[in-house]
Amino acid sequence: MALGRGLGSLIPSKQTSANAASHASVRDIPVGQIVPNPHQPRQHFSHVELENLIQSIRTHGILQPLLVSQLDPDHFELIAGERRLRAAKIAGLPTVPALIRDAAELEKVELALIENIQRSDLNPVEKAEGYRKLLQEFGLNHEEAAKKLGIPRPSFSNTLRLLELPGDIQKALADSRITEGHAKVLLGLPNVMEQKKYFHLIQTDQLSVHRLTQAVSGKTKQSHHPVRTTQASAYEEDLSLALGTKVTIDPKQIHIHYFSPEELSELVKKIKTRNL
Structure with a gap:
C-alpha cells in the first residue's frame, strides 16, 4: 500500500463512495457499535476544533466516511476518523457513514498515524509515541518505519529522540509551553x-x-569536551543510514541506539551479514 498518497486515496467522500463499491462497502453504522482503535496515537483533542467540526456535522453531515474494520456482525473497530466519531456522538447522530475495510494490524496503525499527522497535527510528543509504536509493536527499524510514513529517516529518528527528554519537559512540549x-x-x-x-x-x-x-x-x-569534527558527523550519518537507527560517535567510542529487543536483534543481524 502506498502511504504517501494521503487519506484521500484511501477514504472516498460520500459523493465518490458509490464508485468504490466493488472494492469496499460504505454503510451507515450505529455509533454505539464502533469501538475505539487501541493504536490511536492522539490523546488530546482541541475543544475548539471539535466545536467547529460539530457545527459542520450538524449543518452538512459527515462528508467523509470513517474507516473501520469489522470485528463481528454487530461491532466494528475504528481505524481512522476519531475526531469525526467524537463529534458525531456529541452532535447526537445515531449513525455515521463508514467505509468497511479489511485492514491488517500494521495497516491500522499506519492509517491512524497518517490521518492524524495530515488532518490535525499531533503534538510532537504524541507523534513520537506513535512512531515508537511502529518500532516496538511491529518490529520495524527506523528506516522501514520512515519509509512507510513517507518521511526522511533522520526526521523520524530526531522526532523519536524527544522521548529521551525527562517527563516534565515532554509535558511542556506537548502543552506548547516550549517549542520543538x-x-x-x-x-x-x-x-x-x-x-x-x-x-x-x-x-x-x-x-x-x-x-x-x-x-x-x-x-x-x-x-x-573535544570539538566534534565534520568527519565524525558524516560517519554518524553513514552508519545511521546503514543500520537504520541512531548512531553517535564520541572520542574512542561508537554508540548504536535501539528501542526494542527486536530492533537489537535486527541490528546484530545487519552487522554480522554486512561485516560492519
Missing part, C-alpha cells in the same frame, strides 16, 4: 541535570530558541 526547537537544543545537552537547568531558564527568562542556543553554546565553550 527548544526541545532539540535541550537534547544536545550532556545530562538530565543540564536539561532541567536550561528548561527552567526557558520558562523564567522566556528564552527564544536562538537565545537558548547561545546560552548552551556558551556553556559548551566553557567545558573541556
Whole structure:
C-alpha cells in the first residue's frame, strides 16, 4: 500500500463512495457499535476544533466516511476518523457513514498515524509515541518505519529522540509551553541535570530558541569536551543510514541506539551479514 498518497486515496467522500463499491462497502453504522482503535496515537483533542467540526456535522453531515474494520456482525473497530466519531456522538447522530475495510494490524496503525499527522497535527510528543509504536509493536527499524510514513529517516529518528527528554519537559512540549526547537537544543545537552537547568531558564527568562542556543553554546565553550569534527558527523550519518537507527560517535567510542529487543536483534543481524 502506498502511504504517501494521503487519506484521500484511501477514504472516498460520500459523493465518490458509490464508485468504490466493488472494492469496499460504505454503510451507515450505529455509533454505539464502533469501538475505539487501541493504536490511536492522539490523546488530546482541541475543544475548539471539535466545536467547529460539530457545527459542520450538524449543518452538512459527515462528508467523509470513517474507516473501520469489522470485528463481528454487530461491532466494528475504528481505524481512522476519531475526531469525526467524537463529534458525531456529541452532535447526537445515531449513525455515521463508514467505509468497511479489511485492514491488517500494521495497516491500522499506519492509517491512524497518517490521518492524524495530515488532518490535525499531533503534538510532537504524541507523534513520537506513535512512531515508537511502529518500532516496538511491529518490529520495524527506523528506516522501514520512515519509509512507510513517507518521511526522511533522520526526521523520524530526531522526532523519536524527544522521548529521551525527562517527563516534565515532554509535558511542556506537548502543552506548547516550549517549542520543538527548544526541545532539540535541550537534547544536545550532556545530562538530565543540564536539561532541567536550561528548561527552567526557558520558562523564567522566556528564552527564544536562538537565545537558548547561545546560552548552551556558551556553556559548551566553557567545558573541556573535544570539538566534534565534520568527519565524525558524516560517519554518524553513514552508519545511521546503514543500520537504520541512531548512531553517535564520541572520542574512542561508537554508540548504536535501539528501542526494542527486536530492533537489537535486527541490528546484530545487519552487522554480522554486512561485516560492519
